[in-house]
Amino acid sequence: MSTVGRHEVAFRGVTKRYGERMAVLADVDFSVSKGEFVSVIGPSGCGKSTLLKLVSGLTPPSAGTVAVDGSEPAAARGIVSYIFQDPTLLPWRTVQQNVALGLELEGISRSDREQRVQSMLTLVGLSDVVQAFPRQLSGGMKMRVSIARALVSRPRILLMDEPFAALDEMTRDRLNEELLRLREEGQWTVIFVTHAVTEAVFLSSRILILAPHPGRIAHDIQVDLPYPRNAATRGSAALEERIAAVSKALRGVQSL
């Protein structure tokens, strides 16, 4: 694993509490290097989503520091794309207009925008529904639009908050494979929150298992399976073995 250069994301003694309640995250320390695919997994209430909110700067830490590309999270938003749990599409915009949203807000010229959106839509297999409105699309297609919208900004860091949790297993598997295929070109650093062990192991180069009450890192596991991973990787003994190991570690955390 490359450790060259400064960290893409670094947490130093980060604690987050909402109001007077118990800390959601307590004294969390970790860093993510360029090109890593880190999955964050753990029982509900362990602060997985809060961790992403901290990286995005949508919420500030109560104590400690979060640095993205060496600076304040809010200042680094230009290199970060966030994919939310819901597709969060604007229902009044067509697929094409939805994908163009970020570029539009960032003031990219119309011709550049159209060109980039077109090639992104082709890349994620949405060229047939360019003019469709979100309500005409299935859940999987909506999530694909959401991913296209995040990638068209050419992010260096991609934050994903259980993006496939609401989808059926087949769609989820297919989108997992497509995500890895897209990453071969983009090489973005990913922090991926999920509660599905199989998904986490299949996608990631590294898995952080969080323990709850208060949220903290219980295990930091490297997944030493070579990329590219694809449909053929599924069901391989090497993958199954790692899934079993992570499941065991997760069970240990849950029974704490």
Add this chain to the structure above:
Amino acid sequence: MRKRLIAALNAAGVLAALLLAWTAFVRLLHTPAYMLPSPARVAEAIVSRFHSLLISFAITAVEAAGGLAASIVAGTGIALVFAKWRWLRRLLYPYTILLQTVPIVAIAPLILMWMGPGTLSIMLVTFIICLAPIIANTTQGLVSVDESLVNLFLMHRASPGQILLKLRLPHAVPSLFTGIRIASGISVIGAINGEWFAGSSQVGQGGLGYSIIYASAQLETPYLFALVIAATALGFSFFFIVMFFEWYFLHDWHESARSPETE
């Protein structure tokens, strides 16, 4: 299509039955025409005084439409201000509810006393009663945007202005139309009400509200009925015009604008 045809035929059948019952009632009880004219007498009044009826209709339509249009513009503007500055909304929102509860019959004479009779005064009366539903609905639409959508805009470094115009405003359009639909109905009431107090510069000829007072004073009951029908038709036309625009702007993406048959 077939279902629609049957529904239309049924509605026409009910109307025919009502008219028949009405005619029978008048014939059997020999009610004098100034108390309750027969449908035939009403139809005769419509045909023979169609020209004056049309002029009254047009006058009231212009007054109601003017007041409604002004309330849409001002109401949307006020709602945008309310959405932008929460403290202002907290401070002033209760007064918009007050605006809704003050009976218009009570303010109309005051406004006409201050501004004098005329088209503008009547438009102002209409404007006042149309304003509250538009402010209330549009504000609701502007502030009820999903938090994750706001976060999405923030992640793209959107300015507060961009969030307002590209997220909150389009999100509020369906609610704005709900407000306009409610206001369109009461705009006709407002205009007619204003005319009651305003009178007319030309004896015997004014808007529907003026003519209703005039016809009732003259015991021209068949014409009074004709005016009631015209006023109803005016309310109906407003409603359908708004429905059309609502469909036109929303049918691509919003549930409320889809006809149930396409489900």
